[in-house]
Amino acid sequence: MDENLKEIVLENSESIVKMWMIEVAKLKSENYTATISDDLFENTNREFVNVIFESIKDGGSTKSVELFSEKIINLGWPLSYITDGLQVFRRVTIEYILDTTEKVNSGSFSVILTSVDQWVEPIIRQLVNEYSGSWENIVSLQRVALQELSAPLIPVVEGITVMPLIGTIDTERAKLIMENLLDGVIRHNAEVVLIDITGVPVVDTMVAHHIIQAAEAVRLVGATCILSGIRPEIAQTIVNLGIDLEKFPTKSTLEKGFMSALEKTNRKISDLDAAKEFDIEKLLNSIKGV
Structure with a gap:
């Protein structure tokens, strides 16, 4: 200048x-x-x-x-x-x-x-x-x-992990889901993997194909895959598209999916309040008997 x-x-x-x-x-x-x-x-x-x-x-x-x-x-x-x-x-x-x-x-x-x-x-x-x-x-x-954050794998209890999916699933994200699933199953020694699609807005042929591939890959490494979050509209879409999910257990909610996972790992949820009440009654009866 x-x-x-x-x-x-x-x-x-x-x-x-x-x-x-x-x-x-x-x-x-x-x-x-x-x-x-x-x-x-x-x-x-x-x-x-x-x-x-x-x-x-x-x-x-x-x-x-x-x-x-x-x-x-x-x-x-x-x-x-x-x-x-x-x-x-x-x-x-x-x-x-x-x-x-x-x-x-x-x-x-x-x-x-x-x-x-x-x-x-x-x-x-x-x-x-x-x-x-x-x-x-x-x-x-x-x-x-x-x-x-798009494909987190969360260990819940020993042998059971959960992968909650939210948002759309494209090819790149499906690849990440597959990698995280397989890596997590081995790392956490998981017996059952819950894939929850409650937050997936649309399940079309491509999304279903990716999920099936992921579930099949989990099965090949020795674990069981349960698909939860099957809403009525998604169930209808899957039927209309002719997608076969018979090989994989499906549940309508994550809660039901987790209960099923517990059964597959020979566990069950006990009512702690009822158990405590039973123990107290048993103790009182034994005292009366004395």
């Missing part, structure tokens, strides 16, 4: 900031930041413009740009806030320089445009790159977290 123009901008930074703040506020309803409180919006704008001026003073302050882009992502603000703000800053700066310059010929006007562009363009590229890189990293981490 031309040193004379740079000096003009830095010496009159307060005036340029005021103009910029006014123009940026007009865009609040256009760049998806209309719901943000006025105080937060104004404070962030001031931080934004400080980052811009730091860049021109230092010839490009990478750290401040990086921190600001991360802040915008954490706030959930769109990329358009950054690009719109910098475009407004370019326009306001050029207008201010033109207004303060006594005589502007075609040559000096071209110099002003070129100089401001050479200053603003690197900031735009850096902010956009930092924003995009941080966003991709966050999305990648979220994808991994969602995958870990």
Whole structure:
């Protein structure tokens, strides 16, 4: 940037900031930041413009740009806030320089445009790159977290594990379900695996096929698979599609599925209150007998 123009901008930074703040506020309803409180919006704008001026003073302050882009992502603000703000800053700066310059010929006007562009363009590229890189990293981490939560295998009691499924099941998620099932059966030494589809909104041919494959894989490693959460509408769909689930026990609720799993592992649930009452009565009778 031309040193004379740079000096003009830095010496009159307060005036340029005021103009910029006014123009940026007009865009609040256009760049998806209309719901943000006025105080937060104004404070962030001031931080934004400080980052811009730091860049021109230092010839490009990478750290401040990086921190600001991360802040915008954490706030959930769109990329358009950054690009719109910098475009407004370019326009306001050029207008201010033109207004303060006594005589502007075609040559000096071209110099002003070129100089401001050479200053603003690197900031735009850096902010956009930092924003995009941080966003991709966050999305990648979220994808991994969602995958870990999309097919959890929960050991309930010894020999019995439960996999509650929620949401739609596509090919990628079905592969993850299969991997988690087989790994969990071996790791927890499970005898019975309950796959609960209460939270699966739609069971079509593809979903049923994936579930059958998973249940068959569990059977091949020596465990039994029980399918629970068969709602009436899902049962009707399965019948209409001609899907054969005869090889695998099915239950309407997770509770019934768990009871069936207990039976298969030679367990049962006893009424503790009744057992205590029986013991007390037996003790009283024995005392009376004495």
